[in-house]
Structures are given as structure tokens and as C-alpha cells.
Amino acid sequence: MKNRNKQTKFPVARIKKIMQKDEEVGKVALATPVLISKGLELFMATIVDEMSKVTLERGAKRVEVWHLKAAIERTEKLDFLKEIVEPIPDPYANGQDESGAAGDGRRRRGPKKLLSDRLEKQKQEEN
Numbered sequence: 001m002k003n004r005n006k007q008t009k010f011p012v013a014r015i016k017k018i019m020q021k022d023e024e025v026g027k028v029a030l031a032t033p034v035l036i037s038k039g040l041e042l043f044m045a046t047i048v049d050e051m052s053k054v055t056l057e058r059g060a061k062r063v064e065v066w067h068l069k070a071a072i073e074r075t076e077k078l079d080f081l082k083e084i085v086e087p088i089p090d091p092y093a094n095g096q097d098e099s100g101a102a103g104d105g106r107r108r109r110g111p112k113k114l115l116s117d118r119l120e121k122q123k124q125e126e127n
Contacts, residue, residue: 008037015040050075066090 015033019025050071055063058070069085072078 008034009041010037012037046075046077047071050078 012033015036016028019028019033019036047068051063051067054067054070054074058067060067065088069088069090072081072085
């Protein structure tokens with residue numbers, strides 16, 4: 001194992017430093033931070049995969065914090081995180097998609113407003 005930092009996506013030295021901050025941890029074997037880094041990488045990959053599934057199912061263009069909440073709530077392996085995401089509000093908990101196609105009354109924001117929204121606004125200003 002020549003350069004173990006090339007094998008990991010998370011900084012091994014920082015992981016070792018965090019581990020040694022705990023008074024109960026003595027010396028740390030060379031392989032330990034590498035294994036923790038790999039485990040962290042796999043854990044993050046699981047969360048991101050589940051979040052992307054939720055985002056695609058809901059028809060959203062961006063990954064939002066409530067996608068993380070939905071991913072955690074429906075994945076059994078991530079049950080231990082439910083308490084952390086519990087206070088996050090989910091505006092789409094009733095099953096609608098996030099494209100606004102369900103007629104939920106939301107107005108689209110940003111530079112790419114729909115032509116119909118602009119025309120509607122012009123009509124309101126004229127009246």
C-alpha cells in the first residue's frame with residue numbers, strides 16, 4: 001500500500017486527528033482511518049443514490065433538503081437518522097410532483113418564468 005491517500009476520497013489525516021481527539025482512543029493503526037474513509041464514502045453514496053431516486057420520482061430539477069428527508073424515511077438502513085430529519089418540513093408529503101403540474105397554485109420563480117405566468121400578470125396589472 002504505497003500511497004493510501006489516493007485510495008480514499010476523504011482525508012485520512014483529518015479522520016485520524018478527529019479520532020485522536022477522543023481521550024479514550026489511544027494509538028490508531030494505519031489501516032483504521034483508511035477503512036473509516038471508505039465506509040464514509042459508501043455511506044455517502046447510499047444517501048446520494050436514495051436522494052436522486054426521490055428527486056427523479058417527484059419530478060424535481062434540483063435536489064432539496066426534503067428529498068434527503070424522504071430518502072432517509074423510506075430506506076431501512078438509514079433509520080437511525082430519522083430523528084435528525086424529523087423537523088424538516090416536506091411541502092410535497094401529499095404525493096404531488098414538484099413540477100407544479102398538479103395545479104397546487106405555486107408560482108414559478110427565477111429568470112425562466114413561463115409565458116403564461118407573464119401574461120397572467122399583465123392581465124392583472126391592466127385591470
